[in-house]
Amino acid sequence: MKKFSKNKWPLFFTGINIVLFCLFFLLPAILGLYYSLTDYKGYSGEKFIGLANYMELLKDKSFYKALLRTAEYTIVDVPILYAVSLLVAVMLNNDKVKGKFISKIIFFLPWTISGIIAGVIWRWLFGENFGFINYVISELHGEPVPWFTNGNFAFMVIVFASVWSYTAFNMLQFMTALKNIPKSLYEAADIDGAKWIDKFRHITLPTLKPTSFMVILLATINAMKEFALIQSLTNGGPGTDNMLIVQYIYSTGFDKMRVGYASAASMVLFVVLLALGIIQMKIGGSSNEE
Known part of the structure; x- marks a missing residue:
């Protein structure tokens, strides 16, 4: 009883x-796994159809197109x-840089904005007929420039908007890790006459391996699941040139009312993300042991 009273809050x-x-x-x-084995359309009365949705996915060119574009976007x-x-x-960790407090706020602000709002901002900046850039x-x-009627230009805008939106979170991870690097390592390198690029390659990067692994892992998962930013920025356009896998699932499930089929696609995405996570963890684990 005493043990329980001590550990009750945990x-x-x-x-x-x-x-x-x-x-x-x-x-x-x-529920998603169950619906993927049915012809569920969003209302009661679904029928169990086994692996029929998965068999159809194997022949669906639109699914492969969305999956390939998602891979390209992530890469x-x-x-x-x-x-x-x-x-x-x-740069912000350098003692010689001035105005670091204001700079941190400026870089951090985009992360506080939702993906929908960020997409609208970039839509306004790069609008073909009304955009500030044009x-x-x-x-x-x-x-x-035909930013949103050319698939490749639209893809570039999406990447720029993503980097602008998500830099702050990763920046904070790196800044915390940089502060934990012993200054004695840099002082010893200075005594040996090492240049800044040598210190960066042989001290900073190796010390940041665990943080780099986490940043890459989370960034990969977030890229594979990107939806709100692209939905408000290009809506997967022009056409379906920039429709990523989550948009494909959303469109199939809610626009076409094929929830069972969309659930099968989401299960495939889950397996892909799980495989990527395991691979990256194995690579990150082995590199950290070295």
Whole structure:
């Protein structure tokens, strides 16, 4: 009884987390798996059809197109986001930089804005007929750029908007890790006459391996699940050129009312994310052991 009284609060809060996990993750996951095996359309009366939805997915070119575009977006977005976040963190961690407090606020503000609002902001900036960027280009006697009628240009805008929105979170992770690096390592390097690039390569980057692993892992998962930003920015356009997998699931489930089929696609996405997470954890674990 004494043990219980001592541990009641940890047990209480752990129990709350378990209940929330079951209610908002485990139960929806089980329902999603069940619906993926049915022809559920959003209302009662579904029929069990086994693996028919998954067999149809294997032949669905639109699904493969969305999955491929999601992979391309992740491959392009994550390295740029990582590099920009690390660069900003290194700059703000430098004692010689002035105005760091204001700079932190400026870089942090985009993270406080929802994806929908961020998409609207970038839509206004790059609008073809009313956008600020094309206005500046026209004032400089240039030709307006078809930002949202050209798939590749729209893709570039999406990547820029994503980096702008998510840099702050990763920057904070890097800044915390940079502060934990012993200054004695840099002082020893200075005595040996090492240049800043050598200190960055041989001290900063190796020390940041655990943080880099977490940043890349979370950025990859977030990129694979991106929805709100793209939905408000391009709505997957032009056409379906920039429709990512979550948008495909949303469109299939709510616009076409094929909830069972969309659930099957979400199960495939879950397996892909799980596989990516396991691979990255194995790679990150082995690199940290070295």
